[in-house]
Amino acid sequence: MSDSTPHSAEVPATGPAVGQDEWVARHDERRRARSGWLGLVEGRLRTVPWWAWLALFLGAMCLLPVVESSGYVRRVGFDTVLYMLLALGLNIVVGWGGLLDLGYVALYGVGAYMYAFLASDQFGVHLPTLVAVPVVVIVGAVVGLLLGLPSRRLTGDYLAIVTLFFLQLFQTLTTNGDSAFGHDITGGPNGILNVDPFHLFGHDLAVQHAGVFAVSYFYVALGVFAVVYVALRFVNLSRTGRAWRALREDPLAAETMGMPVNWLKLLSFSFGAAVAALTGTLFAALNSSVFPLTFYFTLLITIYVMVILGGSGSQPGVVAGALIIGPLLEILRDPGKSRWVFFLALLAGLALAFRLSRQLGAIVAATAAFGFAVHAIAGAIDSSWVAGEHAAGFAGAFAHWVVVPAHLAGWLPPVSYVGLIAAALGTTLLHGRLRLVALVPTLYLAAFVWENVMLDDPDATRYIVLGVVLIALMIVRPNGLLGERRVEIV
Amino acid sequence: MDTFIQLTIDALTLGSVYALIALGYTLVYGVLKLLNFAHGDVFMVGSFIGFGVLQLLGGSSDPIVPIWALITLVTLAAMVGCAALGVVIERFAYRPLRDAPRIAPLISALGVSFFLANSMQLLFGAAPRNYDTFALANGALYLRGFDIGDVRVPLLRIITVGAAFVLMILLWLLVNRTRTGKAMRATSFDREAAAMMGIDIDRVIVFTFVLGSALAGAAGVMFALRVPTQASIGFVAGLKGFTAAVIGGIGSIPGAMAGGLILGFAESYTQGYVSTKWSDLVVFSILIAFMIFRPQGLFGRADIRKV
Numbered sequence: 117m118s119d120s121t122p123h124s125a126e127v128p129a130t131g132p133a134v135g136q137d138e139w140v141a142r143h144d145e146r147r148r149a150r151s152g153w154l155g156l157v158e159g160r161l162r163t164v165p166w167w168a169w170l171a172l173f174l175g176a177m178c179l180l181p182v183v184e185s186s187g188y189v190r191r192v193g194f195d196t197v198l199y200m201l202l203a204l205g206l207n208i209v210v211g212w213g214g215l216l217d218l219g220y221v222a223l224y225g226v227g228a229y230m231y232a233f234l235a236s237d238q239f240g241v242h243l244p245t246l247v248a249v250p251v252v253v254i255v256g257a258v259v260g261l262l263l264g265l266p267s268r269r270l271t272g273d274y275l276a277i278v279t280l281f282f283l284q285l286f287q288t289l290t291t292n293g294d295s296a297f298g299h300d301i302t303g304g305p306n307g308i309l310n311v312d313p314f315h316l317f318g319h320d321l322a323v324q325h326a327g328v329f330a331v332s333y334f335y336v337a338l339g340v341f342a343v344v345y346v347a348l349r350f351v352n353l354s355r356t357g358r359a360w361r362a363l364r365e366d367p368l369a370a371e372t373m374g375m376p377v378n379w380l381k382l383l384s385f386s387f388g389a390a391v392a393a394l395t396g397t398l399f400a401a402l403n404s405s406v407f408p409l410t411f412y413f414t415l416l417i418t419i420y421v422m423v424i425l426g427g428s429g430s431q432p433g434v435v436a437g438a439l440i441i442g443p444l445l446e447i448l449r450d451p452g453k454s455r456w457v458f459f460l461a462l463l464a465g466l467a468l469a470f471r472l473s474r475q476l477g478a479i480v481a482a483t484a485a486f487g488f489a490v491h492a493i494a495g496a497i498d499s500s501w502v503a504g505e506h507a508a509g510f511a512g513a514f515a516h517w518v519v520v521p522a523h524l525a526g527w528l529p530p531v532s533y534v535g536l537i538a539a540a541l542g543t544t545l546l547h548g549r550l551r552l553v554a555l556v557p558t559l560y561l562a563a564f565v566w567e568n569v570m571l572d573d574p575d576a577t578r579y580i581v582l583g584v585v586l587i588a589l590m591i592v593r594p595n596g597l598l599g600e601r602r603v604e605i606v
Numbered sequence: 607m608d609t610f611i612q613l614t615i616d617a618l619t620l621g622s623v624y625a626l627i628a629l630g631y632t633l634v635y636g637v638l639k640l641l642n643f644a645h646g647d648v649f650m651v652g653s654f655i656g657f658g659v660l661q662l663l664g665g666s667s668d669p670i671v672p673i674w675a676l677i678t679l680v681t682l683a684a685m686v687g688c689a690a691l692g693v694v695i696e697r698f699a700y701r702p703l704r705d706a707p708r709i710a711p712l713i714s715a716l717g718v719s720f721f722l723a724n725s726m727q728l729l730f731g732a733a734p735r736n737y738d739t740f741a742l743a744n745g746a747l748y749l750r751g752f753d754i755g756d757v758r759v760p761l762l763r764i765i766t767v768g769a770a771f772v773l774m775i776l777l778w779l780l781v782n783r784t785r786t787g788k789a790m791r792a793t794s795f796d797r798e799a800a801a802m803m804g805i806d807i808d809r810v811i812v813f814t815f816v817l818g819s820a821l822a823g824a825a826g827v828m829f830a831l832r833v834p835t836q837a838s839i840g841f842v843a844g845l846k847g848f849t850a851a852v853i854g855g856i857g858s859i860p861g862a863m864a865g866g867l868i869l870g871f872a873e874s875y876t877q878g879y880v881s882t883k884w885s886d887l888v889v890f891s892i893l894i895a896f897m898i899f900r901p902q903g904l905f906g907r908a909d910i911r912k913v
Contacts, residue, residue, distance in 0.1 A: 216709050218716075273641050274897060276712060277852060284845060285890050292883040413841055417720045424713060530729045541698050569728065576728035583721030590714040591702045 166349070169432070174342055178335070187329035194329070194402065196442035197337040198395055203422045203434040204344055205391030210420075211429035211599075212352065213384030214364030218416060219263060219279035222286035223389040225411030227256050227396020229290065229302060232406045235312035238303065245314045249397050256393020257386045264385040275381075283416065290408035307407035314401045333402050340398065344391060349431060351387065360384055364429075414579060418445070421582050424589050427599020436597055441582075448578040451571045458566050462559065475552060482556045487517040490560065494519050504568075518563050529569045536565045611757045613878040614871075619763050619832060621870020622770030626825035627847025628854065628862035629777060630818030636794040636857040637814045638704075643715040644695055646844015647722035648688050648819050652826025653835040654726060655687040656680045657735045666741040673742055677765070677831075684823035692819025693812055701808075719840065726837040734834035766828045773824060774863055777817065781859060790814060794857065846873075849893045855906025864904055868892070 180193045202224060209217040234241055234248040243251070263282050264275070294304025302308065314336065351357050362370040363380050371377045400406050418441065426437025448454040463480075470476040495502040504520035521528075539558040546554050570577040589596065627649055634642045659680050664670040671679065699718050703711040739747055739762060747762040781787035792800040793810045801807050829835065829843070850869045854861025872892055876885040896903060 210709070214707075214709060216712055273639075273708075273712075274852075274901065276641060277848065278894070278897065280845065281849075281890050281893060284842070284886060288884070288886040288890075295883075413720070417716060420713065420716065533725070533729055541694065544698070573728050576724045579724040580721060580728060583717045583719075583724060586717030587699050587714050587721065590706075590710050590717065591699075594706065594710055 167346075170342070170345065173435075174338060177338055181331040181334055190329045190331060190334060192443060192446050194334045194337055195446075196438060197334065197341055198399060199419070199422060199438040199442040200435050201337070201341055201344060201395040201398075202392060202419050203426065203438040204341075204348055204431065205388045205395065206419050206423050207428060207431065207434045208348065208351075208360075208391065209384050209388040210423055211434065212357065212360040212364060213381060214360075215381060215384065216276040217279050217385065217388060218276055219282035219286070220388060220392060220419065221411045221416045222283045223256055223260055223263075223392040224396045224399070224415075225286055225290065225406075225408070226259050226389075227252050227393030228400040228406045228411070229308070229396075230255050230393065231397040231400040232308040232311045235401075236308055237310055238308050242312055245312075245316060245401075249394065252397050253390050253394050256396070257390040259393075260386040260389025261382050263389070264382040283412070287408055287412060290411075302408070305408060307405055309405045311400050311404045311406065313404060333398070337398055340394065344394070345431065345435070348387075348391075352431070356380070356383065361429075417579070417582055417586065421586050421589075423596075424586060424594070425596050427596030430596075430598045433596055433598030445578050445582075448581065449574050451574060454574065454577075455566070455571070459563075462562065479552060479555055479559070483559045484517070486556050487560050487563070491516055491519055518560075518567050520567055524568060532561065532565050533569055536561045608755060608757050609878060611754050613874045615757075615759055615763055616878075617871040617874035618767050618867070619828075619870070620874055621867035622767050623825045623829050623832075623866075624846050624850045624869045625863045625866025626770055626773065626821045626828070627843060628850035628866045629774065629859065630822045631848055631851040632854070632856055632859060632862040633790075633814050633818040635851070637790060637797075637811055638700070639708075640700065640711050641715070641848070642700075642818075643712065643844065644699075644718035644722060645818065645822060646842075646847065647719045647840035648691055648695070649822040649826045649829070649843050649847070650835065650837065650840035651691055651722060651726065652684040652688040652823030653830040653839070654730065654735065654826075654837075655823065656684040656827040656830055657737060657835065659683040660737060666738040669742070673746070676742070681769070681824055681827045684827045685820040686823075688819040688823030688826070689816045692815040692822075695819075696812060696815040701811075719844070723837055723840050730837065732837060734836040735830070736834040737830050739831050762831060766831060769824070770828065773821060774859075777821070778859055780817070786810075786813060846889065849889060851903075852893060853896050853903055855903025858903065858905040861903055861905030 177193075177197070181190050184190065184193075202220075206217070206220050209215050209220065230252040231248055233239060234243045234251060235245070236242075263279060290302045291305055293302030294300045294306070314333075316336070352360075359370070359375050359380050362373070362375060363377060367377055370380075399410075422437035422441045423434045424437070425441060426435065427433030444457065447457055466476055466479060470479070491502055500522045502519055503522040504524075536558070539554070539561055543551055543554045543558050570580070627645065630645050630648070631642060634640060634645070660666065660676070663676055663679065669676045695718055699714045700711050703714055747765075748760045749758075751758055751760045751764060753759070781790060789800070789805045789810050790813070792803065792805055793807055797807060800810075826835070829839075846869060847866070850865035851862050852865070853868055854863070854865030869889060869892070872888055873885045876888045880888075
């Protein structure tokens with residue numbers, strides 16, 4: 117998958133193309149490109165066409181069920197594909213249209229509920245899959261269009277409010293829909309059960325096969341993903357796609373150029389909604405049930421983190437974001453594994469900040485020494501301070517490094533947690549050597565809080581991690597991993 | 607008739623809480639043109655700080671200070687704590703993004719909101735925290751008061767609504783009658799021009815966050831005096847406060863008060879006469895109606911865009 121935005125990839129390297137201001141603005145970036153064999157490899161990789169990357173990626177994904185027989189892993193793989201689809205859809209609105217759509221997951225919910233209405237015992241309707249899914253997609257697109265209507269005349273902030281309220285409205289309607297004027301429509305908090313599985317080419321797609329998660333849904337989802345990815349790529353290259361990007365960069369200028377700005381906004385909402393609704397059908401068919409609370413704020417933030425982390429506006433970027441965050445959320449459920457993730461992430465963050473320099477080594481060594489010293493002192497004062505049991509996974513040197521009290525006083529978690537936040541934020545304010553010195557106890561405090569406070573509640577911890585990632589990304593690298601840096605042309 | 611009076615008292619209490627939250631949105635929006643999504647969670651943190659201080663002072667059943675001092679201290683602690691929180695949020699999550707595209711601070715605000723809600727969940731669990739106001743001085747806050755017809759207006763409600771209105775009047779005086787207020791209004795009118803006139807923009811913005819967050823803290827305590835609080839209330843409370851600000855005209859202080867009260871009345875009467883389930887729907891309908899027919903709100907000026 118090459119860069120999804122066309123102009124940077126397709127500009128010939130010989131001379132500036134007329135009207136390509138970005139080419140000029142990026143001159144410096146190209147000049148600073150790597151030389152030597154690394155640059156050679158990079159240049160070669162850049163000539164690989166996007167469809168080859170996509171095929172390679174899909175091929176690798178297809179191998180997942182072959183190499184991994186565990187139903188759990190396959191299930192996580194399926195969920196990740198759903199996340200990739202959702203991220204692609206949100207990317208249309210946020211990345212290309214530049215609009216803040218906070219009702220996106222409600223449209224995912226609309227898709228799931230619509231499919232449940234059309235293929236379950238709720239109303240006794242059992243449409244064939246190949247009819248139900250297109251109907252759901254169209255309904256989703258229309259709802260997306262309607263959602264944008266009230267804010268047609270208004271600025272971006274009001275759009276955010278209306279969409280956020282739509283999310284709340286969706287919750288209210290689905291949760292209380294079990295007694296709307298005496299009729300049971302949505303099943304209320306208990307949701308709708310026994311939704312039909314997909315029925316394709318004369319076969320029911322079974323969710324379970326011999327007690328293990330069946331791979332058929334995984335491949336269907338992957339197929340849907342491939343189709344959506346390619347279709348959206350062409351949409352992005354089309355007139356409409358160009359107009360969206362113009363709208364994102366400067367709505368006023370776009371309007372002056374005669375673009376139907378309002379219509380474009382509605383259209384991007386509608387496209388995003390259609391993708392979300394399509395994903396919803398997959399979700400409902402696989403789980404054979406839908407519940408209101410699945411489609412709420414938590415999921416919304418998760419998808420936003422994926423899009424921002426990968427790089428909003430870049431299709432390969434948001435897919436990569438989903439590919440990272442989806443499995444990460446699963447890993448963080450397990451304290452033993454999440455500890456590895458935590459310490460590796462700390463190391464990686466340090467390495468990114470300091471590169472492979474002597475400073476990095478000094479900090480790591482100092483933190484290690486600091487930890488052993490603190491542990492020794494705490495143990496000498498009162499042995500019960502270090503007598504706590506470490507959660508499974510680590511032993512040996514580590515057990516002598518981080519302090520885990522046998523009994524945690526009630527005031528300790530809040531104080532150490534707030535202290536960690538204060539220390540971390542304070543460190544960003546310091547400069548030079550002082551920052552390096554302050555970093556050592558901060559890192560140790562982070563390890564302490566992680567072991568003693570955060571591992572106790574993996575669920576809250578995962579979402580705290582997401583929130584921190586979101587804020588940090590917006591400040592440090594708003595263009596994400598693969599996204600384009602915005603080029604300001606004044 | 608009795609139900610009506612009862613609901614009206616409820617509406618006033620609820621409305622003044624919403625109005626205090628709405629003021630925070632309006633102040634920040636006026637100065638920064640930023641929808642501070644984290645505001646609802648600052649409100650939630652305020653209610654927790656209040657709970658913590660209440661426990662420190664001996665709890666509702668056995669307080670170590672007189673009851674009036676207890677309520678004052680709890681409220682003040684929440685206001686100070688939230689003000690500090692607001693300053694930290696502004697400094698680290700919004701200030702670096704002040705010149706970024708408009709969508710960037712909004713997303714950062716979402717992150718802050720999510721972070722706060724889950725941090726409280728991590729530290730204090732998801733269980734509701736009850737101030738247990740009935741235990742205060744053997745229920746005096748509920749049993750005393752005056753009567754309208756057959757309906758007793760409890761002292762607690764009078765204190766809540768009264769305190770909210772005092773805070774609002776103080777805020778109005780501050781913004782309209784002091785030099786700092788003038789600087790705030792100037793910044794809100796045109797930030798660059800204000801900077802050129804020698805106004806320290808950073809200080810004004812920090813002060814705005816202090817004010818808004820302190821009001822949210824007070825609102826948090828008032829809310830929790832009425833019903834138990836929990837880590838997840840921030841989202842919906844923020845949404846309501848937000849709606850109140852939009853109804854009244856975002857950026858307008860009297861508008862936020864009016865919007866909060868309208869919302870309180872709408873919600874209370876819907877819950878009383880129609881159904882508790884559908885009150886969000888009514889609130890949403892009001893918002894949509896305003897968006898379509900009067901997007902600038904009750905007190906707002908129509909937005910003139912200069913190019």
